[in-house]
Amino acid sequence: MTELLVFHALAGLITLCSIMVVASRNPVTSAVFLVVDLFCVAGLYAQMDAHFVAAIQVLVYAGAIVVLFMFVIMLLNLEPETMQGFRVSAPEVGILLVTIVGFIGVAVTMVLGGPSGANGGMTPEVIEQAGGNTFAVGMVLFTRYLWPFELASILILLAIVASVVIAKKDKPAAKDGAVAGKRSLTNGAR
Amino acid sequence: MFWMIIFLPLLGALVNGLLVRNKVPKTLSHVIGAAALIGAFFCALAVYIPFMAGGGKQQIIIGMDWLRAGSFEAPFHFILDRLSGMMMLIVTGIGSLIHIYAGGYMHEEKETWRFFSYLNLFVFMMLLLVFGDNMLVMFIGWEGVGLCSYLLIGYWYESDANAAAGMKAFLVNRIGDIGFLIGIFLTYKYFGTVSFSELKDMVFGNGVTPVQLEAVSWITLALFIGACGKSAQLPLYVWLPDAMAGPTPVSALIHAATMVTAGIYMMTRLSFLYYLAPDTQVIVAAVGAATALFAATIALVQNDIKKVLAYSTVSQLGYMVLACGVGAFSGGVFHLFTHACFKALLFLGAGSVIVAMHHKQDMREMGGLKKYMPITHVVMLIGVLAIIGFPGLSGFFSKDEILWKAWIGGGPVIWLMGALAALCTAFYMVRLLMLTFYGPNRSDHHTREHLHETSVVMWGPLTILALLSVFVGYLNVPHVIPFPVHQLFDHYLAPVVEMPEIAKQNWTHLTATYPASLEFLLMGISVLGMFLSSAFAISLYGKGPSPLAKRMAERFSGIHELLENKYWIDEIYDAYIVKPLAEMSHFMWKVIDVMIIDGIVNGVGQACTLIGGLASFRMSGSIHRHAMVLVIGLLCMLTVLIF
Amino acid sequence: MNFSFPTLTREFYLAALPVLILCFGSIVAMLQAVFKSVGGVGSITVVMLGSLVAALAASIFLMPGVETFYLEGAYLAGALSQFGQISILVISIVVCLLFRETFLSKAFYRGEIAALFMMVVAGMLVMVSSEDLITLFVGLELSSIGLYALVGYLHPTRRSQEGAIKYFVLGSFAAALLLFGFGLLYAATGSMRMSTIVEALPKLADHHWVRLGIVFSLAGLGFKLALAPFHLWAPDTYEAAPTGITAFMATTVKVMILIVTMRLFASGLAPVYDAWATGLTFLAMVSMILGNIMAMVQSSLKRMLAYSSIAHSGYMAIAVCALGGQAGAFPVAAIMYYLIAYSVITLGAFAILMWLESEGNDNLLLDDLAGLAKTHPWASFGMTVLMFSFAGMPPTAGFMGKFFVFNAALSSQLYGLVLIGVIGSSISLFYYLRVIVKMYMSEPVKVAAPLSPLRSPIITGVIVVALALTILLGTVLPGPVMKSMGKASSEVATGHH
């Protein structure tokens, strides 16, 4: 019962915040709502006994990604005229409405579907016995999913290099690529 | 020897047409052309005499294998019998005379090699037509003579009218040829062969099945359409008057003596089928009689000397067809024979006149030529007397037989039409004679100065033809007239036009005996009519066109105009057939082809481009629009799969 | 403790060696970017080519040719993976050669670019040899994120930046859709592995989550494959990217996604064939019609080729649809043949464009080709062969590709799709011919800056090889090629049934 209450409270908050993220005129406001949203989602994870995920949700999402957003918003110091809200034409409103109706249909379909009854054997009890959620996730992640995990590091490296390449300053006059490259590494977005 | 008959003219044509062309003097062209024909004539004689000495039995001369497909066979086999033997003599004999004459007539032309080449080719084709043992070989000749006719009518191609006349001849003949073709198809379908001799054996041997009998009506009708085209019967006669645009020897040879009689020849060759189709025969007789009268009336008022002769030819051909229609094939062929002689004579005579008149053909500008051209006058007089049926000359015998058979075979109406046509014939032929040779000379001074008799090359053949015109009639003297031999020609042709046993019930009236008095009576009526109408013509035109003639023309201006304009048949054809066809064709091209079909084809392309342009304009651009398209696509898929 | 842990084995390292080599190579390249002395064009090219060739060798010689699962499906070796890896690596080597001539020699961040390039290739290799959805996703992102950067920022103009941003935003959007679909499939079946999913599916065939999952995954994969109506990024991105990258994207991404699609749909989701085939049929039809029609109105050659590639994705999707029908394993071979043919032709065509491009103008218009046959007869000849091949005229690779695809589709009785395919091909002929018309039948337009082709020998070599292969694939090679596809195709068709 408590669980349901908590869920509904969080769900309401998440819905509200999500709408506000999209609907706020000012990106800063949006970002703040996004943070709240992410915290609520983390709460939802915790409520579902996914402690590890809840933790990185807070750490990475709320702690890193949104901060990054805020940082960029501040850095760009957007003028009011660039901070537009919705500006849509009539047919586009129609398409938006159709989209919303369509996805309400999707939601209804999901309820109609109902749980499949699949059981992978990792019941809460098993996890509890094994030493808790974080331990269990770790065990799986570092054995079964070691390969994607290692690749994820490459992915991050890739993202760094990509960001460097993307956000570099205009091409310097000097033909010496290596020096410029070094400079960009230090001056990049990260 | 037989092969030489056929191939000498072809050789002549090839030598003149491909080898020598402009390279030799034109006299040599003439010599080559004429020599080929004269050679062929003597070969023909050399074949004919042994043939007749041997009893005149039908012979099949094996040529070569020509066309074989499926079960259809059409070899180059030739038939030599009394009919084709006679025709070959006419073609080569009269042909030789005309070739000789043509040398004089074409004296002033430049490209005589072309003329003689075509003329020789014509003779070759005509011989193929005559000798072919099956319909297909006959058809080669049939179309081949049409081709030569086309080329010769358009011989003076620099005049657009001549080229048009040639084309008209070819096309109208083609209409008939479709009939001929369909006749061939039907024959093959129901008899399985198109060979004359085999057909004949089949009909005389086993008889015909009811289905075949039914088909025979259609076959004969279809073939008759072909005959209508070639022999210039209603309604396809229109080309023949225009064909007079060709040189006069051509008119004489092709458009009077030989080619136009091909229809009659073909019907006679298939007489055993026509006997089997009394229904068709009624049509044939009616068409023949109608043509005879119709053309004769037109001829009454024509002023162009060749036009008069042309309509006269149509009219005479009508007689021949009429004869075939009433079952008197031998009568028809006999008239063909006599007509070939006197009509060739008349044409060549007219040609002489035309040459003398410096290629003027309007009779109103002639007159009194008797004085300048005595020989021509005499032979023309003989020719006219022959054609109007002056007793004792060839036309009298042949025409009278036809009229007699028309009475007993076709009934009084048909006879009356024939008799009326004979009256008209007498009138217009005498009118022609009067206007040309008698009365005062109406030509201009310049022409008159140069009027003179033609050379021997021209009048020589004329005299021979005149003699023939006088005497050939005695080959077929009717029973009622006291004469040593009667109906020689009928007996001669009897094996060819034999009547099948099963057909005899339909033609009992032909074999029945009639009182001699009746025949005399009819003969008397026609002779009397001939004299009256000749007298009338002399009275009107004896001294040039009299005021009475003019008054009559005014008095009956409606009819006169109708006749003068040839019943407006050409105009009617033009307005109701040619023009609509042209308009339809234009519609097909401009509307169906260009607008509808191409419109659809190009429209598809343009529509694609348009859709593409529109789509790329609406769908692309900013990110949110891309996202919208993407989401709509997603929703579409959801709709298809889930909802 | 009742977990069972898979262990890393020597075989796994050997099998995954191509990916590892490329990761290592990319790190080396990055170091080269830092140390000036080793960062010249030559040395970076050597590293790039070396890594790619080494990876290719590893893939050919060290990868097991039979289907082998490592780490419970995180890495899947086998004939199909091998085919994907080899194709991608060969294309990458060719692109790398093209690159050396055009961009790398002048590029500013050449070390970083080399690193990005190799990591993208590594991501693709990961993707084609993954069996669980997690690895697949990581591989997908690995290849995508690098491409976002390569598309727009090698020499950033407004045009190319715009293309990159569009690609990025829509790509992330599509990735989210794909993940949503995976999530629903996971929720329904309780597994992230195709081999487990396929076991759970039969009793869930009509489950709404499964169907929703299929729709969303199709949308995500369809986006990457540039199937209409998820195609809109493709023209913009193709036009924005440097021609070499366009060629790379247009070919490798298709190889990668098609292999994954075949695996996912034909093996993983085989029990729900009707559902995904319906969706894919829809996408294929729209792609063939829209792609071809819109290609007709393009004036930019690269844009035209982009729309043509959309249409070609449609043709390949036909064969994917045929996979569940009565055609057996044949459609797989057909798709693989089509992929080879399409890659060869596309590479050839883009190489010719590169050959013709002058400095600073990497977006040739159709009108630029006017009268090309007079000035550059051989380039025109090559382009003609390739265009006819695109259009599927014999005796070229394109014809045999179409022959096999239609063959597969008809075996599975997909008459509607074939009909649309035929109509699409007919339309396509029009715009392919437009290129030829321009080259051969139009007078050269006097433009301010006439074409001043690079005519680099390496590019010329690539063109010649591509042309030769185009012809050979249409004449003598189909037999051997199809024969070698036999094993891979049986893997898909029989692997999980």
Place this chain on the structure above:
Amino acid sequence: MVPVDMYLVLATVMFTCGIVGIMARRNLIMVLMSIELMLNAVNIVFVAASRAVNNLDGQIMVFFIITVAACEAAVGLAMVIALYRKYGRIDTNFLRMLRG
């Protein structure tokens, strides 16, 4: 226990918000944030499903999704910065040069 379909409905709502954001907002940063929303929605699906089917793979997936989200945010923001630095505009209406 809350039934899993409730989580899915919640996720769908959040996902829809993200989609609407991409479709309706013109500010690139807002578009990026909408994408983050969508990814979060996906995460909810995975975690909920993970609990429902008693399988930890879903949570592992979430781990990777968060990683990818971070990478995408970094790259996306870098693009925004590059665009802003060069042209001073980050609204999507600016990006309408490529079309057709």
Place this chain on the structure above:
Amino acid sequence: MEFLNSHILSFLTFVPLVAAAVVLATPNLALARWVSMGGAIVAFLASLHLWANFDGKTAGLQFTESYEWIPQFGIKFIMGLDGLSLLLVMLTTILTPLILLSLWNVDEKRQKAFLALFMSLECGMLGSLLAFDMVFFYLFWEAMLIPMYFIIGIWGGKNRVYATTKFIIYTVVGSLFMLVAAIALYILHYQQTGQWSTSLLDLYRTQPLYETQLWLFAAFALAFAIKVPMFPFHTWLPDAHTEAPTAGSVILAGVLLKLGTYGFLRFAIPLFPQAVATFAPFLMTLGVIGIIYGALTAWMQKDAKKMVAYSSVSHLGFVVIGCLALVGGGAAISTEALTGAVYQMINHGVSTGALFFLVGVIYERRHTRMLADFGGIAKVMPWFATMLIIATLSSVGLPGTGGFVGEFLILLGTFQSSPLAGALASLGVLLGAIYMLTLCRKILFGPLDKDENKVLKDLSPREFAYLVPLAVLAIVMGVFPNYFLDKSRASIEHLAKNYRNYRIVAVSGDLVPEVKRTAAVQKDGP
């Protein structure tokens, strides 16, 4: 020599292609001319060898060759020759050197490319006539389009791009449908026998269900109908002909169009006999419409070439009804029409080829083809007039020319199976004369009133050299048709016999094709 004998067909097919390659490599045009002419003559000699050694008494394939190509799909390179293709092969190899001769004086920058394209076109044509494998047939069939596309598109008239695009798109649309149908048939064959094979000889044994046949036949028929072209798919032809250079027009009318009707005989009819029976009335109707429509439209044309082009629509209508008269109507199975159709194909190639040559001759002199610009030419160009009249007469089917034999047999046969169609088609005989004589009259006859025309030169020896063979052929074909027909009689009979067998089955009510339909062409050996 032994090798050559056993590979004569592929030798014949690829000699032109080799010549094309060599032409491209030659340093100058003069040499290129000789090389292409050499190739064409070698091909001609090879085909003469075939003619001499061809046994007209059997319907079987002769000079066959067969090599594996893609064994796992049963795609083989099979070549063979039978009576149906022999005549067309001869026509191709005769026309090609003549056309090359007509190009002898063209001295243009890209002429070498033209020659090369032309020779590869010959390869394509010969290939599609000789291939007995579906895939290879299609391959040659399509490959043939490409040179033609360039020939019209590069060397054509003002509107050439539109014309050539229309030409190739029309044709390819049709052949794509054919490709799909061929693949479907191939799959059916596999399903019935468990054997992949694209060999035509195997496919002949496939027995699709009636409904399937309908679809497959429709697809094949569409492709061939466009190629022929039959009404209403004909609109590409006038455009293509008008824009194409003379050489292109000649080969297009001479051989390319025939491949459509050849396709009917080789593929559509023997493969789907039941469907043919269903479709025949419809196709016959289209054929008859084509005859009348093409003729009437031709009559209205003001451009000589367009007129000849529309005349092809009309003439090919005859060929189509001839092919289908085999199956039309009641129980009568008309070999005559089929024979006529085969013959008419050749004859049309000769006569229309000559007509296009002749139009080309005056176009070269006057740079116009408008009828109104001529008149009275016979005066200054008597030999030209002779040739034109011969070609015209052959075209209108005057007895004594090949045209008559073909048209007559077609009409004869058609009349047996469907009198109405036969009668209507006979109208074509008249209408054909109308427009052809109009053409002659407007060009040759009438007053010579234009100054430009007064100085026209008659045919040069070179022009003679390529016109005389055609004129002679037109007449020889009319006088000695059996010489040609003897070669194909057995094959035609065979085709008809198979169809007849089918009809006996069908008439006795057993439409399910359980009775073994023997292959329309049987081959001895492996």
